[in-house]
Amino acid sequence: MKYVQAAKHGGSQTSVNRIVIHGTVSPCVRGGAKNVARYFQSPSAGGSAHYIVDPGEIVSCVREGTVAYHAPPNTGSVGIELCDPQNGSSARWRDDDHEAMLKLAADLVRQVAKRWDVPLRRLTVAELRSGKRGICGHVDISKAFGQTDHSDPGSGFPWGHFMALVLNEEAEPVKVVISDGVPQWPGRVLKVADPMLSGEDVKVWQAKLKARGWSIDVDGWYGPKSAAVAKGYQKATGLKPTGEVDKATWEMTWSWKPPQPEEPPQSGVVDAAN
Ligand SMILES: [Zn+2]
Numbered sequence: 001m002k003y004v005q006a007a008k009h010g011g012s013q014t015s016v017n018r019i020v021i022h023g024t025v026s027p028c029v030r031g032g033a034k035n036v037a038r039y040f041q042s043p044s045a046g047g048s049a050h051y052i053v054d055p056g057e058i059v060s061c062v063r064e065g066t067v068a069y070h071a072p073p074n075t076g077s078v079g080i081e082l083c084d085p086q087n088g089s090s091a092r093w094r095d096d097d098h099e100a101m102l103k104l105a106a107d108l109v110r111q112v113a114k115r116w117d118v119p120l121r122r123l124t125v126a127e128l129r130s131g132k133r134g135i136c137g138h139v140d141i142s143k144a145f146g147q148t149d150h151s152d153p154g155s156g157f158p159w160g161h162f163m164a165l166v167l168n169e170e171a172e173p174v175k176v177v178i179s180d181g182v183p184q185w186p187g188r189v190l191k192v193a194d195p196m197l198s199g200e201d202v203k204v205w206q207a208k209l210k211a212r213g214w215s216i217d218v219d220g221w222y223g224p225k226s227a228a229v230a231k232g233y234q235k236a237t238g239l240k241p242t243g244e245v246d247k248a249t250w251e252m253t254w255s256w257k258p259p260q261p262e263e264p265p266q267s268g269v270v271d272a273a274n
Contacts, residue, residue: 002037002135003061004040004041004061006045006048007041007043008045008048009068010068010069012066013076017077018118019113019134020077020119021105021109021110021152022071022138023154024083025050026083027084028054028092030054030055032052033052033057033081034059036052036081047077048062050070050081053082053101054101071150074143077141080105080111082102090157090158091156093157093158094221106162120135120146122159128140128141138151149163176204179252182254190244191222191244192227192243197221198220205250208232209229233249241268
């Protein structure tokens with residue numbers, strides 16, 4: 001890991017109670033962490049952090065035993081900056097660069113927590129005020145102690161997904177079995193959840209809906225947009241519009257045929273089936 005000493009920092013700290021997640025307000029790109037580190041190096045920088053993470057690497061700027069200026073009250077905390085522009089659709093947190101960065105950051109959080117014996121739990125504002133130890137965002141520190149008004153890492157930050165990565169608890173990848181050209185029901189309901197549902201089954205289902213002419217991103221993540229399309233499809237095919245892809249909806253995705261215009265009855269032909 002590269003070390004680029006930040007200009008601004010305080011004295012030593014002998015315990016860590018909080019790991020604080022930040023957003024840099026800079027692009028989520030490889031090399032982004034080094035750029036922010038260079039900024040922290042300059043005497044004109046207003047603050048610092050212990051670590052900066054981008055999709056490709058982690059740069060350290062202040063030693064963990066030293067106070068960094070990231071979210072006051074700073075003593076007893078470790079600050080981790082994630083390279084993110086802090087604007088745009090919250091779906092950006094699910095692109096490949098953000099996902100790579102979240103994974104690096106999750107590993108880092110786990111290591112820092114282990115060194116300082118910090119519990120791997122996300123803290124509420126009330127818990128921060130009562131002195132509980134754990135993981136939080138800059139926004140939570142702002143609300144709990146009122147010494148800054150920063151709201152990073154932002155309302156779109158995928159806390160559920162991130163904490164699952166920190167806890168190493170991501171579900172096993174879902175396999176989709178194709179039989180007679182039809183993907184078989186993978187055995188789980190696709191629905192909006194936290195952490196957000198993702199996997200091959202979601203992607204396979206999205207691709208089929210897209211092929212059926214629905215406007216849907218084939219990104220393998222089941223978010224509100226996928227739920228809206230599911231609802232529309234369920235309505236169109238006479239299923240209960242739940243917005244959740246259960247077994248019946250999954251099967252209808254492949255079996256449904258658009259209604260054919262009725263042939264005009266031919267005179268003189270007796271329909272034996274009647
Ligand atoms: Zn911040």
